[in-house]
Amino acid sequence: MAQEAHGALHDLLEVRGVTRRDFLKYCGSVAAMLGLSETMAPQIAAALEGAQKLLPALWINGGSCTGCTESIAQVDSPDVATIVLDYLSFEYFETIMATAGTQAEHNITKRVEEGGYIVIYEGSVMTGFEGRAQTAGTPDKTGLAILEEVASNALAVIAVGSCAVDGGWVKAHPNPAGATGVAAWLQKQNIKTPVVNLPTCPVNPEWIVAMVVQLLLVADRDVDKFVAATKWVTREYADEVTDASVSLLMPAGIYGQSIHDNCPRRGHFENGEFVDVLGSEQEAMGYCLYKVGCKGPQTFTQCPVTRWNRRVSWCVEAGSPCIGCGGLNWVDNNAPFLMRMSDMQLGGALGNVQPGTVGAVVGGVAAAALVAHGLGMKAAGRVGDGPPMETAKAYDRKRGAKKGGDK
């Protein structure tokens, strides 16, 4: 691929000062996310360069902190990801669009009528308070109604960030807003549009790029082909809000391996070299963060490979234990973040308790009970040759006279 195809992309890259080499390298990492060999990079590059049309997209915010928007809106310096995302023509994007009010609403209605678009949904689906947790301006049109409207005619919905996947931190116990994920809600509303799930909090923009590349170029905008051509992992979970079992589709290239298995600190884990105190010398030496609560062994994302903030670094490399934000029900399953195990939420007077505390109490009580029992046995004179034995079972003694008992 030494010769450049002079398409729109080429100009864009040039304007933004991205070298051909950077671009190919980037395509290689996209290939990895899609579960393809990195030798596919030139094909991906060619596909990107050859693409003509833009794909209409609606970016909808649900119960979100807008962190995912922040995450993709990295425009301070040229970046291939932002250029690829330019292939999407956002007709609605609350946080960054210029239009507002009726005109903006109209953009949604019009696009839904015409079809041929994708929805990127950020944030949880807050079902509480009759859906009014997600209402602004028009009290009759809740966020739930908007989601149903845009999803019903979309090619696909990409649920970005853990909130959109299963409710994320918004649904953490006790979940007053009744937050749940897009897939769970659409399943309940019987809307069959495929939902691609990209957890982590926030979403990693590179993973959206990988999905866009896959849908736009590899699958030629054909959703069936897209679903068939991508390797998926399916995660099943019991959704408490909709009271149903929900299957989440996630790209296997991104969510198929644990962080622990790709971690640059893993050698230190095996050697038993751990960080005891955050900010210590051990941390700087790249020791493993397991003891300070790293959830890498239980979290299945490609963070160590893709990395974050334009592939500069990522949580564990920066010295912070993984807090498991790419898992399901991630806050309840991982808090307290600096502990090895999550708390058990026993509620009431007991509150949150560490499993180790429960285990130690059970073991301690059993040990104490045995000692006390042993003293009792001694006091009862049973130790040594044992107690005097009964000559017949109590049962036989009681009933035997009359009915003959067991013997």
Add this chain to the structure above:
Amino acid sequence: MSGHAHYREAHPLVFVITHYINLICMIMLAFSGFYIHFPFFNGFMGVARGMHFVAMYVIIINLTYRIIAAFFVKTATQLGSREVDTDIKNWLPQEENKHQLFETVKYYLFFRKEGVISAKYGSLQKIAYLATIPLTYLQAYTGFAIYGPTMNMGIFSGGLDMVGGPMNMRIIHYFMMWVFIVFTMIHAYLANIYNLNPSKIIFLWKETDH
């Protein structure tokens, strides 16, 4: 109960060996398990995991062998007796223990003075030994569900989804360890409460006559 002879027929050599293997594996699994749970000193994680991964296979094979052997190895039928029959009969409910479970509980809670008549294994003892079988297999299941090479197999990934992910499975596996620790404590205590003769036979294979 005690106050009777402990003959080799009660625990033939193969079962002395399977018992040693159980014990050694349990010690290795619990020790390495504690370490994996929270590395309380440095430099041992690779060894701890290796130890766990070896012992977990050994204990499963050993337990499975112990169950199969129960069908063809003969052991004593009565306390302090040399009369033998197929070992599995000691596992099943026996005439001698009928109506004695509640009495045994009463005995251990000091609500009655005299020891209770029982088969070779008393009713409580039998329940405890039998319970270790499904418990060990369940522990193996929860263990394989958090084991990298096996966790993606449908049978394990289904279980992971059911309990809400690998963190919860690890907590279950961890709690089960405490169940084994408590079992072993009670078991070692009750087996030896009267005198150490039961241990002499199961560990040293040394007979005693009371």
